[in-house]
Amino acid sequence: MKNEEDLALASALVAGDERMFTYFFELYFPRLFRFAKTRMDDESAIEDIVQTTMMNAMRGIKNYRGEAAMFTWLCQICRNEINQYYRKHARQVPEVQADDDAIRPILERLESQDSPVDDYEMMQIRQLIAEILDFLPGRYGQALEWKYVLGLSVTEIAERLDTTELAVQSMLSRARSAFRKAINEVSPQLGIPGGGL
Amino acid sequence: MNHDMNNDRKNSSEQDIERILESVGPLELPPEDMAARVKANLKQVWLEEAVNENPSTGLSRQWFGIAAAVAMVTFVVLLSNLMESGSAPRQVVASIDHTGANIETSIDGASWKASTSQELLDGIYLRALEPVSMTLENKMNARLASGSTMVLHAGNHIELLNGSLYADSHESESSDSLLIETAFGSARDIGTQFQVTATEDQWSVQVREGEVLIADGGYEDLLQSGEKISIGNDDQVTESQLDSRDASWRWTESVRPEFNIEGRHLNEYLEWAARETGRELRYVNDSAKQSAKSSVLSGTIAGLSAADSVDLVLSTTDLRLLETSETAMIVGLVNP
Numbered sequence: 280m281k282n283e284e285d286l287a288l289a290s291a292l293v294a295g296d297e298r299m300f301t302y303f304f305e306l307y308f309p310r311l312f313r314f315a316k317t318r319m320d321d322e323s324a325i326e327d328i329v330q331t332t333m334m335n336a337m338r339g340i341k342n343y344r345g346e347a348a349m350f351t352w353l354c355q356i357c358r359n360e361i362n363q364y365y366r367k368h369a370r371q372v373p374e375v376q377a378d379d380d381a382i383r384p385i386l387e388r389l390e391s392q393d394s395p396v397d398d399y400e401m402m403q404i405r406q407l408i409a410e411i412l413d414f415l416p417g418r419y420g421q422a423l424e425w426k427y428v429l430g431l432s433v434t435e436i437a438e439r440l441d442t443t444e445l446a447v448q449s450m451l452s453r454a455r456s457a458f459r460k461a462i463n464e465v466s467p468q469l470g471i472p473g474g475g476l
Numbered sequence: 477m478n479h480d481m482n483n484d485r486k487n488s489s490e491q492d493i494e495r496i497l498e499s500v501g502p503l504e505l506p507p508e509d510m511a512a513r514v515k516a517n518l519k520q521v522w523l524e525e526a527v528n529e530n531p532s533t534g535l536s537r538q539w540f541g542i543a544a545a546v547a548m549v550t551f552v553v554l555l556s557n558l559m560e561s562g563s564a565p566r567q568v569v570a571s572i573d574h575t576g577a578n579i580e581t582s583i584d585g586a587s588w589k590a591s592t593s594q595e596l597l598d599g600i601y602l603r604a605l606e607p608v609s610m611t612l613e614n615k616m617n618a619r620l621a622s623g624s625t626m627v628l629h630a631g632n633h634i635e636l637l638n639g640s641l642y643a644d645s646h647e648s649e650s651s652d653s654l655l656i657e658t659a660f661g662s663a664r665d666i667g668t669q670f671q672v673t674a675t676e677d678q679w680s681v682q683v684r685e686g687e688v689l690i691a692d693g694g695y696e697d698l699l700q701s702g703e704k705i706s707i708g709n710d711d712q713v714t715e716s717q718l719d720s721r722d723a724s725w726r727w728t729e730s731v732r733p734e735f736n737i738e739g740r741h742l743n744e745y746l747e748w749a750a751r752e753t754g755r756e757l758r759y760v761n762d763s764a765k766q767s768a769k770s771s772v773l774s775g776t777i778a779g780l781s782a783a784d785s786v787d788l789v790l791s792t793t794d795l796r797l798l799e800t801s802e803t804a805m806i807v808g809l810v811n812p
Contacts, residue, residue: 296528306513312506329506330514334521341526405500412503420503427497445664445689448651452667452687455493462496 283419285349289340306421307353308333310413314354317406318361328364332357350414411461419454426451566597569631570618573609573733580605586625587638600628604639607731616654616665617644619731633657641674642728645686646751660707661692669751670699671725680706684720686756720754721802729753729781742771742793750805752782760798760808767794767809 291299311329319325335356345353412420418440425431425439437447571592572579581591582601595600596610611617613631620626624639635657643654645665651691654665658674668686673679681690682704687775692699692707697707706714716726735748746768750757759765771793777785786805790796799806 292522292526293528295523299524300519304518308514309503309505310511313504315506326510326514330517333514333518337518337526341528377501394542394752403499405504408496410498423493423497424503427494428500428502445653445666448687448689449664451668455490456667458493 282345286343287439288343288349289345292337292340300355305335306348306418310350310420311353313409314357315361315408318358319364319369319408321364324364328357328360332360335360348416387416411458415454415457415461417448417450419457422447423454423458426428477586497741506557517560523604534694564601568595568613570595570596570610570734573611573617574731577608578605579603579608596628598628601637602626602628602694607727609731609733611733612654615647617647618642618654619644619728621724621727628651636672638672638674638676640671640727642669642725644669644672644751652717660694660709661690664689664691666698671728678706680720682722682724684725685751719802720786722754725754727812729783732782734778735782737775737789740773741769742773742789742795743768745773745789746786746805746807749782749786753805755802756801758806760806763812764795764808768807 288299288303292303308329308360309330312325315325315328315332316322319328332353347355361439365425412423414420415423422436422440425436426433431439433444433447433451436451437444440447491771536763555669559727561644575594576592577594579591580588580603581593581596582588582603585601588601588603602608602620603624603625606622607619607627609619610619616632618634619642621640621642624641625637626639627635627637628772629635632653633760636661641656641666643656645654645667646669656663656672658672658679660674663670663672663681666687666689668688669684671682673681679692681688681699683699683701685701687701688699690699690705693711695707695713697705702717702719704716704718706716708714731750732752735745737745746757759768773792775792776787780788786797790807794801794810795807796810797805798808
């Protein structure tokens with residue numbers, strides 16, 4: 280299935296729409312930064328990796344066909360850049376902590392009173408949840424963060440997105456569904472048998 | 477059930493999401509100076525290597541003249557058409573899911589004729605002589621009950637004149653919500669399966685899954701799964717509960733859109749079958765769930781109801797339907 284909204288964004292970029300360039304950068308730069316950061320142990324290289332990723336994507340934007348979601352496509356380019364970086368420096372690509380089996384029991388332990396989650400575990404669970412939010416379609420992850428982490432009202436979110444409160448209600452409902460689905464997908468890794476939420 | 481739009485009523489599932497997100501806190505943002513540097517460099521690449529040159533800059537004077545002439549002729553023809561019709565060209569905004577659907581259509585609501593076309597233009601009146609299923613332009617599914625009449629104003633806007641209309645936004649590809657209006661009030665989906673019914677003296681909305689925002693004059697309410705509200709033309713409001721297997725949903729099962737199982741994973745099919753029959757899908761353990769995710773189906777279930785197809789489809793896999801209750805389908809491995 281084609282990703283029509285992403286294709287429309289690619290077309291707008293090719294057409295020179297500056298507003299959509301800003302939208303593209305603000306939507307994907309923070310996500311790619313987090314994506315690269317969880318996969319690299321050399322923080323000084325992250326800026327170069329993400330910048331090169333976005334530049335290569337921009338050069339190839341005319342060839343984007345919408346077979347994969349825009350962020351999935353960007354992550355593939357970013358993975359290649361990371362692999363090249365480690366090959367160039369003759370080093371092993373570090374294991375991705377967010378996919379590590381070690382984090383399996385962490386989610387259900389988040390609220391455990393018996394043995395509180397330590398800082399390291401909390402860092403890992405943060406990375407996993409951030410990854411899930413970043414991979415949700417469109418601006419779902421951002422909407423969930425605004426609503427439930429920053430505590431913005433529906434009205435405030437509607438103002439930020441320049442849309443109606445009804446559209447935000449709808450987006451939040453779909454975002455919750457997508458988040459639940461994603462959590463349930465990874466629930467076996469998290470030690471929550473039969474689904475998480 | 478009165479509702480303030482800025483204060484969502486939170487069910488337990490929403491509270492779970494809120495607790496998890498609160499626990500992990502805000503997402504990490506890149507430093508502002510880094511963002512500014514990367515944005516400036518990226519913008520340069522964008523302008524120099526990604527943006528198409530203005531196609532008119534390379535045109536010769538001769539080609540420009542021809543293009544201008546063609547544009548003028550096109551403009552005159554379009555203007556002429558618009559003046560004749562008095563309105564903008566109509567567009568296909570939905571399609572009937574089955575060939576041979578027994579429907580009548582009208583362009584003005586006065587003169588009706590039997591229709592064999594599967595394409596539905598905006599502004600068309602549609603009368604169902606038997607239940608009919610249609611896919612709206614954003615992939616949302618709508619089903620019109622036998623004897624019901626509606627006007628399709630747009631791909632996300634339906635006016636129900638009488639009868640019942642069921643909507644399912646599960647497959648929707650857009651964040652646009654569907655607005656269903658009646659003579660009394662309107663219902664807007666917020667990711668859901670729901671049904672609106674309009675008669676001469678009242679209208680009602682019932683929610684099978686998800687949430688629906690309703691408005692009737694100054695009255696607004698957010699209905700959730702299992703809730704039904706009826707509002708009469710005397711403003712009498714009646715609230716009740718009904719489960720997802722209530723008899724009032726049953727007609728929708730006879731006109732479901734086809735689900736093509738070829739190449740689909742078993743878990744996708746089971747989720748669809750569970751939704752179609754108003755049940756929750758449960759796996760007895762993770763092994764069963766993983767097996768469903770990794771099994772790819774082939775063949776067809778054309779002509780079978782969702783409920784009837786489950787045993788048939790599962791018989792070709794390692795999974796079986798262990799129990800079907802009023803509320804759940806429980807699936808497990810043949811050889812645990």
